[in-house]
Amino acid sequence: MSDALLPPIGMLAELTHRCPLQCVYCSNPLELLKADKELSTEAWLALFEEAADLGVLQIHLSGGEPTLRPDLEQFVSCLARRGVYTNLITAGVGIAEGRIERLRDAGLDHVQLSIQGAHAPTTEKIGNNRGAHEKKLETARRVVELGLPLTINAPIHRHNIEEVPAFIDLALSLGAERLEIANVQYAGWALLNRNALMPGREAVERQVEIVEEAQSRLRGILAIDFVAPDYFAIYPKACMGGWARDAFMVAPDGTALPCHAAGTIPTLHFERFGDRSLTDIWVNSPAFNAFRGDGWMLEPCRSCERREVDWGGCRCQAMAIAGDAAATDPACIRSPLHSRMATLIGEANSVSDADDFRYRRIGRA
Ligand code: SF4
Ligand code: SF4
Numbered sequence: 001m002s003d004a005l006l007p008p009i010g011m012l013a014e015l016t017h018r019c020p021l022q023c024v025y026c027s028n029p030l031e032l033l034k035a036d037k038e039l040s041t042e043a044w045l046a047l048f049e050e051a052a053d054l055g056v057l058q059i060h061l062s063g064g065e066p067t068l069r070p071d072l073e074q075f076v077s078c079l080a081r082r083g084v085y086t087n088l089i090t091a092g093v094g095i096a097e098g099r100i101e102r103l104r105d106a107g108l109d110h111v112q113l114s115i116q117g118a119h120a121p122t123t124e125k126i127g128n129n130r131g132a133h134e135k136k137l138e139t140a141r142r143v144v145e146l147g148l149p150l151t152i153n154a155p156i157h158r159h160n161i162e163e164v165p166a167f168i169d170l171a172l173s174l175g176a177e178r179l180e181i182a183n184v185q186y187a188g189w190a191l192l193n194r195n196a197l198m199p200g201r202e203a204v205e206r207q208v209e210i211v212e213e214a215q216s217r218l219r220g221i222l223a224i225d226f227v228a229p230d231y232f233a234i235y236p237k238a239c240m241g242g243w244a245r246d247a248f249m250v251a252p253d254g255t256a257l258p259c260h261a262a263g264t265i266p267t268l269h270f271e272r273f274g275d276r277s278l279t280d281i282w283v284n285s286p287a288f289n290a291f292r293g294d295g296w297m298l299e300p301c302r303s304c305e306r307r308e309v310d311w312g313g314c315r316c317q318a319m320a321i322a323g324d325a326a327a328t329d330p331a332c333i334r335s336p337l338h339s340r341m342a343t344l345i346g347e348a349n350s351v352s353d354a355d356d357f358r359y360r361r362i363g364r365a
Pocket of ligand 1: 023026064065127360
């Protein structure tokens, strides 16, 4: 590995696209992979061994719903043996009795549970799954009882933005250590449902005040992370800490990508683990090198003092809004296309509040 390129810190392993929920904000790709395309147990184990060799320190076991993989305990146990920190990202629905205990005993370090609404009707509407809310709360209780650290992930959009105070109360009552108030990123199914999900500006401003007040009031009791909504921002976020810089992800079929939406960039070709080693992909893949560092940047990023802060923002958002993955992220006020964000907010807010949802389904984009 070259001196300039460090090993990745984190890896998101999307073990499967199967999921009992059909969330309208899901960031999975529109073309979801069926079970027969998923890597085998042996292939995932080999991949995790290589990830540890490469220097990955933490692996997020995600999906879809990762607990649908019966071999999850084997993955956790392999990673624990290699000293890699494991975080289970789960919808918390349909987890069999005794499963969380087995995962803890295998060495699982942390659980991140997504909750779609602070109240049952919202969770059930957004995830299109009756009874999901109660099952999630039960999962949260089991995780805490077993002594595993719990993060509640609350993906925020127009249909639950007024529930932010109730999300804070819920996280406290469940004994969570951390709450993520994560405004939806418009990729995958969320991009398809953007008009139905986009909140109004006043609601966003109220939300920021509520979160800031709670962060200071609950310091030392509940850590609250805030993922700001890009469309309302003046500067973009450093997506994934910069393209192929700190982290990457692996899709259920072993395809390695710098981020979960990178497959929407049609000029890039992404390689699969098995055809090439993870190390070779990390170091040499043309797709990983396409937007690494700042050498690819055009103006205004090229001469911007923030270019090593946000790395030009999100390449997939540039693709989705500017139609050019090499453009400055339109979330940035210095982008010539920044005003398009306000136009898109206005267009979304002018459509009726009806639940015109396209639910995430395998084979039904
Ligand atoms: S966002 Fe919803 S549908 Fe998508 S993987 Fe998570 S729980 Fe499943
Ligand atoms: S011009 Fe580019 S580097 Fe500068 S703040 Fe905007 S996106 Fe970031």
